[in-house]
Amino acid sequence: MEAEPKIRVLMVSDFFFPNFGGVENHIYYLSQCLLKLGHKVVVMTHAYGNRTGVRYMTGGLKVYYVPWRPFVMQTTFPTVYATLPIVRTILKRERITVVHGHQAFSTLCHEALMHARTMGYRVVFTDHSLYGFADVGSIHMNKVLQFSLADIDQAICVSHTSKENTVLRSGLPQAKVYMIPNAVDTAMFKPASVRPSADHVITIVVISRLVYRKGADLLVEVIPQVCRLHPNVRFVVGGDGPKHVRLEEMREKHSLQDRVEMLGAVPHSRVRSVLVTGHIFLNSSLTEAFCIAILEAASCGLLTVSTRVGGVPEVLPDDMVVLAEPDPDDMVRAIQKAISILPSINPEEMHNRMKKLYSWQDVAKRTEIVYDRALKCSNRSLLERLSRFLSCGAWAGKVFCMVMIIDYLLWRLLQLLQPDDDIEEAPDINFINDKK
Amino acid sequence: MVSSSLSDKRYIYIHESGSEASRGVIDIHHVIIKGSRATSCLKGLAFFLVGLAIIIYYLPGKDNPGRTLSWSCLLSGFFVMIQSRKFVKKESVIIMPTFGIQLETQYLSGKTVSRFIPIGKILKPVLVECVTPVTCYWSLSLFLRGEEQLTLVFKELRPSMKMLVPIWKALCGVIGTDQSEMITEEHVVSG
Numbered sequence: 001m002e003a004e005p006k007i008r009v010l011m012v013s014d015f016f017f018p019n020f021g022g023v024e025n026h027i028y029y030l031s032q033c034l035l036k037l038g039h040k041v042v043v044m045t046h047a048y049g050n051r052t053g054v055r056y057m058t059g060g061l062k063v064y065y066v067p068w069r070p071f072v073m074q075t076t077f078p079t080v081y082a083t084l085p086i087v088r089t090i091l092k093r094e095r096i097t098v099v100h101g102h103q104a105f106s107t108l109c110h111e112a113l114m115h116a117r118t119m120g121y122r123v124v125f126t127d128h129s130l131y132g133f134a135d136v137g138s139i140h141m142n143k144v145l146q147f148s149l150a151d152i153d154q155a156i157c158v159s160h161t162s163k164e165n166t167v168l169r170s171g172l173p174q175a176k177v178y179m180i181p182n183a184v185d186t187a188m189f190k191p192a193s194v195r196p197s198a199d200h201v202i203t204i205v206v207i208s209r210l211v212y213r214k215g216a217d218l219l220v221e222v223i224p225q226v227c228r229l230h231p232n233v234r235f236v237v238g239g240d241g242p243k244h245v246r247l248e249e250m251r252e253k254h255s256l257q258d259r260v261e262m263l264g265a266v267p268h269s270r271v272r273s274v275l276v277t278g279h280i281f282l283n284s285s286l287t288e289a290f291c292i293a294i295l296e297a298a299s300c301g302l303l304t305v306s307t308r309v310g311g312v313p314e315v316l317p318d319d320m321v322v323l324a325e326p327d328p329d330d331m332v333r334a335i336q337k338a339i340s341i342l343p344s345i346n347p348e349e350m351h352n353r354m355k356k357l358y359s360w361q362d363v364a365k366r367t368e369i370v371y372d373r374a375l376k377c378s379n380r381s382l383l384e385r386l387s388r389f390l391s392c393g394a395w396a397g398k399v400f401c402m403v404m405i406i407d408y409l410l411w412r413l414l415q416l417l418q419p420d421d422d423i424e425e426a427p428d429i430n431f432i433n434d435k436k
Numbered sequence: 437m438v439s440s441s442l443s444d445k446r447y448i449y450i451h452e453s454g455s456e457a458s459r460g461v462i463d464i465h466h467v468i469i470k471g472s473r474a475t476s477c478l479k480g481l482a483f484f485l486v487g488l489a490i491i492i493y494y495l496p497g498k499d500n501p502g503r504t505l506s507w508s509c510l511l512s513g514f515f516v517m518i519q520s521r522k523f524v525k526k527e528s529v530i531i532m533p534t535f536g537i538q539l540e541t542q543y544l545s546g547k548t549v550s551r552f553i554p555i556g557k558i559l560k561p562v563l564v565e566c567v568t569p570v571t572c573y574w575s576l577s578l579f580l581r582g583e584e585q586l587t588l589v590f591k592e593l594r595p596s597m598k599m600l601v602p603i604w605k606a607l608c609g610v611i612g613t614d615q616s617e618m619i620t621e622e623h624v625v626s627g
């Protein structure tokens with residue numbers, strides 16, 4: 001008979017598989033490691049096309065694809081109160097103790113956190129990105145974040161820079177914010193058994209979405225200069241996006257068709273096979289809270305050249321990365337330096353160091369500590385919680401209080417219409433790995 | 437002969453079968469909706485609306501608002517009466533070993549809709565979790581040969597797990613599915 005799970009976590013985000021990205025990967029790997037530690041993890045996300053209902057993934061990870069339509073950039077349409085019934089049902093069915101929301105841009109996450117707080121559950125939030133302060137979109141987003149985080153138990157950020165950014169944007173006390181970096185699956189990202197020779201041709205690999213944020217415009221400036229200065233360098237560019245056209249134009253203009261190979265979108269399962277063909281990995285992001293891509297590259301034994309933005313300087317040791325300002329000339333200088341130190345790089349040794357520095361098991365253990373701290377937080381009454389919202393702003397504070405009061409009343413109404421006892425608990429189904 | 441019955445806030449489950457010893461006996465499972473008072477209230481409401489419509493129509497004085505109101509009452513009354521035909525009173529599963537199963541739905545109006553599924557057509561009975569935008573509930577469904585969609589055993593009603601499990605086990609027994617193949621280990625939660 002299996003022991004009762006210690007903590008029962010509900011991970012909520014708009015971003016989960018089959019959509020692919022950093023947040024999705026993070027939630028999946030963290031959930032798998034928490035399951036191995038003996039906890040129960042359930043994921044809640046919105047439906048992706050035909051994929052609705054309950055699905056089970058590896059290790060018995062239960063995923064609820066709730067049939068809410070996504071509206072902009074894979075986020076659910078924000079209705080504020082309409083998700084209360086389904087969130088309540090899932091929390092009761094699975095006997096959840098901690099709700100863990102991911103990503104500030106996810107409306108489902110914010111709504112679920114709000115409802116969970118109203119119903120008295122412990123709430124943890126992880127912020128995966130950096131946001132600005134000055135433009136209209138950021139101002140509104142930060143206000144929403146202030147509301148959402150005013151009442152949570154603990155928050156997690158993926159780098160110290162991200163922690164500063166989150167604390168400034170949301171006004172959370174620093175003591176409540178923990179820093180737990182992302183990790184990489186070093187078992188999947190291994191160097192090639194035979195390293196490609198760097199004597200004749202040096203290959204620089206770029207794998208990113210070709211969008212403004214990821215510095216695709218910088219690439220357009222940097223690639224021709226490097227190709228001109230180093231005749232033995234070739235580039236491999238994986239990824240797709242709106243800036244793809246600019247890169248194609250650059251190839252045409254400088255006749256670099258044989259020196260710059262464009263692979264198009266690379267599925268994650270093939271990223272490693274692309275990385276191991278290279279010697280240097282180039283990251284030109286303009287903003288990055290953490291940057292898992294350079295971890296993957298370092299795990300495959302590539303020397304990294306990256307822009308010094310956001311949380312990037314915190315990710316790798318100084319001898320594994322060459323940093324540059326997000327300026328074409330500085331990046332060219334950094335690539336030249338990388339080429340000169342390339343002979344001293346040992347991919348196997350790099351990979352072994354990465355194995356020790358980063359692992360998802362470590363992330364899971366640290367997250368478990370955060371959950372324990374969250375569970376120890378005392379339960380606050382509605383009035384105490386409302387007083388926290390009032391400090392969010394002159395008008396905003398009052399609006400937030402009204403929103404929470406209405407949420408509380410709707411919850412009580414739901415309890416009258418469908419009492420807690422009517423919600424059946426779902427049995428825990430344990431999947432045994434070996435076949436009988 | 438009633439061999440077991442269960443009751444919760446919304447439904448009553450009744451299991452009729454022969455004695456335990458004799459196999460090959462027809463097994464009947466009923467799920468009956470509670471709240472017959474609610475349904476008679478609905479009928480009463482429908483008649484009240486029709487009556488009110490007639491009275492307002494024949495009231496002396498100003499015509500136009502009265503006439504409009506009376507027509508709307510009449511229409512609402514008819515609407516309630518038509519909708520009440522769709523209200524389900526009982527759903528049953530009649531299991532005939534080696535022959536097939538019959539799914540019956542009995543409505544308030546007395547109409548019964550039934551569907552017979554021969555035993556050879558059933559691949560597996562499964563308990564699935566259905567997720568809607570506002571709730572999540574268990575339902576018993578059948579995988580049928582040649583059909584892409586699952587067939588619901590209870591189309592209108594949503595009985596609880598403790599009522600569905602004995603029916604699922606009975607269906608597994610009839611089809612010959614080994615229940616232990618279907619789930620490796622189950623931790624059943626009481627309450």
